[in-house]
Amino acid sequence: MSHPAHNGQMLKFPDGFLWGTATAPTQIEGHIYNEWTDFVALDGRTCHPACDSYHRYEEDIEWMRKLGVNSYRVGIEWSRLQSAAYAPLDEKEMARYVDQLDRLRAAGIEPMVVLHHFSNPSWIYSSGGWLADSTIAAFVDYAGKLARALRDKVRIWNTFNEPDTYASCGYLIGHFPPRRKGRLLAYRRIIRNMGRAHHRVCGMLREIGSSFGAVEVGFSKNWTFYEAYQSHLPWDVLLAAFTHSHLNTLVMENFLGGEKTTSTFLGINYYGRIRFRNFEPLVPAYGFTCDHLAKLGVHCDDMLERHPDGLELALKSLQAQCDLPIYLTEHGSASTDEVFRERDLKENLSALHRAISGGVDVRGFYYWSLLDNFEWQFGYTKKFGLVAVDFDHEALPRKMKPLGEIYAKVCRENALSSGSHIPDPS
Numbered sequence: 001m002s003h004p005a006h007n008g009q010m011l012k013f014p015d016g017f018l019w020g021t022a023t024a025p026t027q028i029e030g031h032i033y034n035e036w037t038d039f040v041a042l043d044g045r046t047c048h049p050a051c052d053s054y055h056r057y058e059e060d061i062e063w064m065r066k067l068g069v070n071s072y073r074v075g076i077e078w079s080r081l082q083s084a085a086y087a088p089l090d091e092k093e094m095a096r097y098v099d100q101l102d103r104l105r106a107a108g109i110e111p112m113v114v115l116h117h118f119s120n121p122s123w124i125y126s127s128g129g130w131l132a133d134s135t136i137a138a139f140v141d142y143a144g145k146l147a148r149a150l151r152d153k154v155r156i157w158n159t160f161n162e163p164d165t166y167a168s169c170g171y172l173i174g175h176f177p178p179r180r181k182g183r184l185l186a187y188r189r190i191i192r193n194m195g196r197a198h199h200r201v202c203g204m205l206r207e208i209g210s211s212f213g214a215v216e217v218g219f220s221k222n223w224t225f226y227e228a229y230q231s232h233l234p235w236d237v238l239l240a241a242f243t244h245s246h247l248n249t250l251v252m253e254n255f256l257g258g259e260k261t262t263s264t265f266l267g268i269n270y271y272g273r274i275r276f277r278n279f280e281p282l283v284p285a286y287g288f289t290c291d292h293l294a295k296l297g298v299h300c301d302d303m304l305e306r307h308p309d310g311l312e313l314a315l316k317s318l319q320a321q322c323d324l325p326i327y328l329t330e331h332g333s334a335s336t337d338e339v340f341r342e343r344d345l346k347e348n349l350s351a352l353h354r355a356i357s358g359g360v361d362v363r364g365f366y367y368w369s370l371l372d373n374f375e376w377q378f379g380y381t382k383k384f385g386l387v388a389v390d391f392d393h394e395a396l397p398r399k400m401k402p403l404g405e406i407y408a409k410v411c412r413e414n415a416l417s418s419g420s421h422i423p424d425p426s
Contacts, residue, residue, distance in 0.1 A: 011417075017365075018071040019364070020112070020366040021069055021072060021369065022073035022329065023371065023373065027047070027051075027369075030053070031048065031052075034077070034121060034125070035119065035122065037122075056396075057100045061104060068411035069411050071111070074111055074114065079121040080093040081093050088145070098150070111156070112157070112158055115158065117161040118161065118166050130167070135193065143159070143201045151209065152210075154210060154212075155212040155213055157216070158267055158329065159202065160198055161329075163190070163221075164222055167186075172184065175377040176376065191251055195251075199255075202218075215264070217263060217265075218324070219255050220267030220330065221266065221269065222269045222330075223318070225314075226240040226274055227275045227276070229276060229298075239276050239279060243274075256322055256324075265326065265363070266327075268328055269331070270330070271303065271332070272304045272305045273304070282305065284304075301341075303333075303334045311355070315355040316355055316360055329364075330366055331348055336383055338402040339424050342422045345406065367407055369384045370386060372387070372388055373389070
């Protein structure tokens with residue numbers, strides 16, 4: 001049973017709380033050369049030019065100013081910076097990223113830098129990618145060179161974004177390059193290798209340090225609840241348990257088990273849950289319409305079932321399990337219905353506030369995403385942005401969405417209040 005958003009009360013968040021938004025290089029930059037370059041999405045389009053943020057990051061920062069965020073989870077694209085394993089960093093591309101980071105700080109926006117967000121240099125990809133043990137050392141070398149170059153720019157680092165999504169979509173369900181299916185051993189090997197790289201990088205980044213203070217470093221786990229739609233169907237119960245054990249438990253064991261002190265925080269990306277009915281996931285991404293799912297009591301955006309109460313449960317459980325501070329490094333909804341998106345945001349922020357009030361140490365919230373963007377295998381059809389981008393216009397014009405105005409009020413007040421609602425068009 002969902003709780004009401006906030007019963008008309010103003011829900012204040014802790015002083016110093018980070019309100020941010022997030023993006024990924026392949027999804028917004030364009031002009032990129034990695035395994036996604038020639039990938040054709042379901043809408044028949046590619047990641048070029050995406051939002052052209054490679055040239056327009058200054059404009060994007062102005063949109064962040066308007067949103068009032070004080071942090072930005074930003075990726076740095078490995079394929080731009082190294083032409084081969086152990087190569088020096090490309091000076092021209094580094095200068096561009098340095099300028100972006102300087103402009104963020106000048107705007108009062110703390111960068112959280114992501115080292116790996118679903119993409120690799122072509123020379124990594126062609127040599128086996130994360131199946132190859134050699135990728136671990138190459139990644140550690142890259143991360144070390146980057147951290148030393150940005151010691152005066154960055155304090156908060158995010159090593160890997162959703163290793164479970166990257167590995168499962170590439171090797172279990174075939175939605176990401178290299179589009180393999182059913183390769184469970186490959187999936188497990190990738191998670192193991194990424195976990196090993198994470199531990200090595202965490203220790204190294206903390207040793208390198210930052211001129212802005214103690215380094216914070218962690219990875220971002222996509223936390224999804226997997227359940228049977230009908231608990232009396234044993235095959236769906238078993239499928240949900242198997243999925244949870246591999247996409248949740250296995251990842252946590254490899255990234256935090258035994259060496260959790262290498263991380264200083266845990267990043268959580270939370271969108272909702274997936275329920276199985278006769279082996280089928282009841283989500284729009286697998287061909288069901290939202291109207292059909294709603295008749296089953298499964299309320300979704302264009303991607304997943306919404307489950308705001310699960311956020312509070314997940315945060316409490318994960319803090320107890322890991323004993324680490326948490327950043328909610330992604331939450332958002334994909335829909336053209338802004339009233340739906342407002343309700344989703346407020347219900348999830350209320351759940352977040354309940355968790356914090358219950359003692360969970362959550363230090364920031366990052367809305368996915370700043371911009372409508374290239375949503376991987378779906379192309380440009382999933383509208384996650386606080387800022388709209390018109391991909392049918394050559395100039396890619398931006399426009400603040402109604403939800404952006406709602407989120408800006410939250411950021412400015414460091415609170416969720418009862419005022420300001422998006423008018424319901426019905």
